[in-house]
Amino acid sequence: xxxxxxxxxxxxxxxxxxxxxxxxxxxxxxxxxxxxxxxxxxxxxxxxxxxxxxxxxxxxxxxxxxxxxxxxxxxxxxxxxxxxxxxxxxxxxxxxxxxxxxxxxxxxxxxxxxxxxxxxxxxxxxxxxxxxxxxxxxxxxxxxxxxxxxxxxxxxxxxxxxxxxxxxxxxxxxxxxxxxxxxxxxxxxxxxxxxxxxxxxxxxxxxxxxxxxxxxxxxxxxxxxxxxxxxxxxxxxxxxxxxxxxxxxxxxxxxxxxxxxxxxxxxxxxxxxxxxxxxxxxxxxxxxxxxxxxxxxxxxxxxxxxxxxxxxxxxxxxxxxxxxxxxxxxxxxxxxxxxxxxxxxxxxxxxxxxxxxxxxxxxxxxxxxxxxxxxxxxxxxxxxxxxxxxxxxxxxxxxxxxxxxxxxxxxxxxxxxxxxxxxxxxxxxxxxxxxxxxxxxxxxxxxxxxxxxxxxxxxxxxxxxxxxxxxxxxxxxxxxxxxxxxxxxxxxxxxxxxxxxxxxxxxxxxxxxxxxxxxxxxxxxxxxxxxxxxx
Amino acid sequence: xxxxxxxxxxxxxxxxxxxxxxxxxxxxxxxxxxxxxxxxxxxxxxxxxxxxxxxxxxxxxxxxxxxxxxxxxxxxxxxxxxxxxxxxxxxxxxxxxxxxxxxxxxxxxxxxxxxxxxxxxxxxxxxxxxxxxxxxxxxxxxxxxxxxxxxxxxxx
Numbered sequence: 001x002x003x004x005x006x007x008x009x010x011x012x013x014x015x016x017x018x019x020x021x022x023x024x025x026x027x028x029x030x031x032x033x034x035x036x037x038x039x040x041x042x043x044x045x046x047x048x049x050x051x052x053x054x055x056x057x058x059x060x061x062x063x064x065x066x067x068x069x070x071x072x073x074x075x076x077x078x079x080x081x082x083x084x085x086x087x088x089x090x091x092x093x094x095x096x097x098x099x100x101x102x103x104x105x106x107x108x109x110x111x112x113x114x115x116x117x118x119x120x121x122x123x124x125x126x127x128x129x130x131x132x133x134x135x136x137x138x139x140x141x142x143x144x145x146x147x148x149x150x151x152x153x154x155x156x157x158x159x160x161x162x163x164x165x166x167x168x169x170x171x172x173x174x175x176x177x178x179x180x181x182x183x184x185x186x187x188x189x190x191x192x193x194x195x196x197x198x199x200x201x202x203x204x205x206x207x208x209x210x211x212x213x214x215x216x217x218x219x220x221x222x223x224x225x226x227x228x229x230x231x232x233x234x235x236x237x238x239x240x241x242x243x244x245x246x247x248x249x250x251x252x253x254x255x256x257x258x259x260x261x262x263x264x265x266x267x268x269x270x271x272x273x274x275x276x277x278x279x280x281x282x283x284x285x286x287x288x289x290x291x292x293x294x295x296x297x298x299x300x301x302x303x304x305x306x307x308x309x310x311x312x313x314x315x316x317x318x319x320x321x322x323x324x325x326x327x328x329x330x331x332x333x334x335x336x337x338x339x340x341x342x343x344x345x346x347x348x349x350x351x352x353x354x355x356x357x358x359x360x361x362x363x364x365x366x367x368x369x370x371x372x373x374x375x376x377x378x379x380x381x382x383x384x385x386x387x388x389x390x391x392x393x394x395x396x397x398x399x400x401x402x403x404x405x406x407x408x409x410x411x412x413x414x415x416x417x418x419x420x421x422x423x424x425x426x427x428x429x430x431x432x433x434x435x436x437x438x439x440x441x442x443x444x445x446x447x448x449x450x451x452x453x454x455x456x457x458x459x460x461x462x463x464x465x466x467x468x469x470x471x472x473x474x475x476x477x478x479x480x481x482x483x484x485x486x487x488x489x490x491x492x493x494x495x496x497x498x499x500x501x502x503x504x505x506x507x508x509x510x511x512x513x514x515x516x517x518x519x520x521x522x523x524x525x526x527x528x529x530x531x532x533x534x535x
Numbered sequence: 536x537x538x539x540x541x542x543x544x545x546x547x548x549x550x551x552x553x554x555x556x557x558x559x560x561x562x563x564x565x566x567x568x569x570x571x572x573x574x575x576x577x578x579x580x581x582x583x584x585x586x587x588x589x590x591x592x593x594x595x596x597x598x599x600x601x602x603x604x605x606x607x608x609x610x611x612x613x614x615x616x617x618x619x620x621x622x623x624x625x626x627x628x629x630x631x632x633x634x635x636x637x638x639x640x641x642x643x644x645x646x647x648x649x650x651x652x653x654x655x656x657x658x659x660x661x662x663x664x665x666x667x668x669x670x671x672x673x674x675x676x677x678x679x680x681x682x683x684x685x686x687x688x689x690x691x
Contacts, residue, residue, distance in 0.1 A: 054683050165610060167603050171561060174596030178568050178589060185575075185585035192585055193571040216629065223625045223656060224618045389657025393649040394671050400632055400648075401679045401687070408686055410633045417630050424622065429557035430610025451583045459581030 009353050010360025013058045022059050023368050026066020032383050034074025042328045043218055044071030046210040050402030057339040058357050064335050065365035073369055080109050092275040092303045099295035107236035110377050112245055113304045116253050118370040120305030123257040124312035125362050136320040139345035145463055145470040148449035151442045153477045154323055159435045160484040169435045176439025179204055199411040206334035207406040208415040213433050215399045217423020219392050227388035245297045252282050252298040253305045260309030265316050278306030319343050327434045330441040546613035553611035562600035569593035625656050640690040645672040
């Protein structure tokens, strides 16, 4: 099936009326959940996942695409309006987004964010459409040794490029691998580390793990720091951008789309790294670098374009190798597996309608985000008026329903609570959760491919070095690890440097800023007064 | 929801304790898994058994925890009594969901969680808590049990 006929097949599924309805619902719900400070796209998908369980695979995927895009955009709204980044990648958004709000240009900033995200996303999806089939054909020839090294590289890259300390990231990866090894051994059928509990024989399901770590854990962390009172943003100003905004941003958008695309394909790449790199490049090449950090529209659009482009190109390793390069994609992989879709080199040949359906759903999801968000920006902003103390209990019960519906057993809800407490403690103790969830997903792949490699080579560990493909990849991995020790190849470090260089208050990447400490905009008013008189 | 002013010394002491405790706790967990994995067939490199992978991963994790213990984490956050109280209350209410569900069904369980979180963690007034919890519970039940046909028992 060539690209044109593949896309035609995909669109015939994605454009069905009920699927358009699902993507619309997905975008709206994703935006609303993504707006809750601390709940990024990963948590948005985790919490809303149950809504897709009873759908057919195509509808489920298209709705998840909508939630994904909505969740990403939703995180931008408090970042731009309130200087409250919802997730790590929107920290860079605050640098110029919030100054634009202070200048009374919040509407233009939000609409340019939506437009830049759409353009960046679309360019990346076109790249994905072209490159994914090529990579898939190449990937069919990859052996067990190469697959093991690719999975290992994915894990190490996340640990070594991530925002936290490397040793802590590796420990988290170890925990993820250990959790993944619980349950029936896939090769011998022996129950492992089940502590005699029958519920653990099938292993730990990804849903309670993700909802617990990223949903409940984040909520606990927010509760710890004091729930945000409802905020009443005043006027957004003119919604549509001016011609000057366009002129300033057009080259930045195209450049950032290319940068974001290539960073997204890298394991550990993702939105945060691409945002930082693109912002840095744009600042360096801009005619007005002094405006950065004071409301530069091209700085904002470069960030948003790269973020969205990288989020879309990250689907290339997922769809062609079955390896998710970041935690959001790990959750999406979980969704695909639950729908009995196994991404990998064979997907394009064995299930072309699914492969192209996923790609078509991304085009549709991206377009729906733009269509819905431009007219509905004013409405979405009203969600910020609702106090966290009212929203979070509802989110908890919805999340529990989702966890329960994954396999209809309350044991998973208990697990979600346990993982929630673990997630909270890990954050308090300064551990990054991303390596854990990736290791959990990559663990079974790594173990199976390692054991297969050992069986094929008769237990010869040098097989990973002597095979050209795996040997070369190990060499590249080693160079990257060494570089990460000696250079500035760290998301956290780069972000801190960037925020310092534009003179804004630094927000540490993995942390949710304390509303009490944040720079509350002058044109907003909290309802804390209303809360004081409550009994 | 303003926090009481806390001096820097207890916060720093907490951070030091947390930095030392966290690798120990993780190592302990890995040790438990290691002891379970050692009871499984280990095999050899040529024919790896079910226990080889978790054993090796557990050993590496414990070793990394030991290194972290020596060099120190340095990124733990402090916690105040008020923060701890809120977190413990939150956990108690959400942990109540599964037992109350098994005992009484979804609607009582969801009501307990929502009312508890709204009133005692969110510190909303009773009237607000009830006004949010009751319609939200029935709306969620309608969405999942009726619309999405999830086998949730409303009442036992």
